[in-house]
Amino acid sequence: MSLAELFDLRERTVLVTGAASGLGLAVAETMLEAGACTVLADADEVALAGEVERLRALHPLAEGLVLDVSHADAVDAAVDGIVVRHGGLDCVFANAGISAGRGFVVEAGQLENIDLAHWSHVLRINLDGVMATVRAAARHMKPRRAGRIVVTSSIAGMRAEPLSGYAYVTSKAAVNNLVRQAAMELAPYNVLVNAIAPGPFATGINGGRLRLPESAERMRTHIPLGRIADTSEIKGLALLLASSASSYMTGAIIPVDGGASAR
Ligand SMILES: NC(=O)c1ccc[n+]([C@@H]2O[C@H](COP(=O)([O-])OP(=O)(O)OC[C@H]3O[C@@H](n4cnc5c(N)ncnc54)[C@H](O)[C@@H]3O)[C@@H](O)[C@H]2O)c1
Structure with a gap:
């Protein structure tokens, strides 16, 4: 297979x-640029309608679908619908997620102030x-x-993170083992399951807080590369994991974090 073929997503x-925002939008743009029919x-x-309209002007294979991933039946129906419309589904990015607010560095994020309804909402x-999406795929x-x-x-x-809320760090640790477990089950079926573990990216999460200059200043000292990432910096790994180029990769949790997890 040539190098171009390794990364080609046409017919996928x-x-x-x-x-509709942030990393998921950058991933969707990558898939479209590589030729995939992308839902x-x-x-x-x-927000979804606006982005899909913009993208369709460049890529006719962009399609929008209103979906709340916390409703498992809706996720199943969405995947079934895609399979019927397109004759199959080759790759799924289970990317939707929300912040749980600040971690224990502020009083509101400390254990005695954890609101269990909010905890459940974030985990849901x-x-x-993520489980509903992985299961449907x-x-x-x-x-x-x-x-x-x-x-x-x-x-x-991957480790304690005082700046992030309990529900967030717990949900992300849990999905890491979900990925490893699913990778083991699905390896004999040639279904590869991996995770991208981003560091700080300037997206809409947490009300866009990571786009603020004070966040940039704080991250300068926390991140070896000394800056918050641009969403385009997720594209290379997204393309690798969706394409034939990663045919021997499964069960991996791969950081894209400016070196933060190497510390
Ligand atoms: N931005 C970062 O620094 C960072 C770092 C590590 C991990 N992540 C993860 O990246 C993923 C994407 O986040 P982002 O930073 O691009 O944030 P974002 O807020 O820019 O984008 C998240 C998108 O998910 C959608 N969404 C939220 N709840 C949903 C639901 N129940 N069903 C369907 N869609 C839903 C939102 O409407 C939004 O369009 C999340 O899983 C997040 O935890 C982000």
Whole structure:
């Protein structure tokens, strides 16, 4: 296979959840640029419609789908619908996720102030939503004996992270083992399951706090590369994990973090 063929996604169908903003949008753009028919799914109907309209002017294979990943039945129906419309589903990015607010560096983030309803809400999207998406993808990919599943985790799931809320770090640690477990089950079926573990990227998460100059200043000291990442810096790994170029990779949790997890 030539180098161009290794990264070619023409004739592939890809689903990206949380695709109306930030990392999911950058992943969807990557898939479209590599030639894949790309379904952008998001719970935010208005933002999704705007982005899909913009992208369709450049890539006719962009499709929008309103979907809340915390509703497992809706996720199953979405995947079934894509399979019927497009004749299959080759790659799924389980990317949708939310912040849980600040960690124990502020009083509101300390154990005695944890609101359990809020804890459950975050886990319902960041963990249950990922499980629903991985499950729906596997149901379809396993019998076909082919497929790629990519979960957006976080370096906050790899170790304690005082700046991030309990529900967030817990959900991300949990999805890391979900990825490893699913990778083991699905390896004999040639369905590869991996996670991207981003460091800080300037996206809409947490009300866009990481886009603020004070965040940039704080990260200068926390991140070896000395800056917050641009969303385009997720594209290379997203393309690798969706393409034939990663055919021997499964069960991996791969940081894209400016060196933060190497410390
Ligand atoms: N930005 C970072 O620094 C960073 C770091 C590590 C991990 N992540 C992870 O990256 C992923 C994407 O986040 P982002 O930073 O691009 O944030 P973002 O807020 O820019 O984008 C997240 C998107 O997910 C959508 N979404 C939220 N809840 C949803 C639901 N229930 N169903 C469907 N869509 C839903 C939102 O509407 C939004 O469009 C998340 O899983 C996040 O935890 C982000």
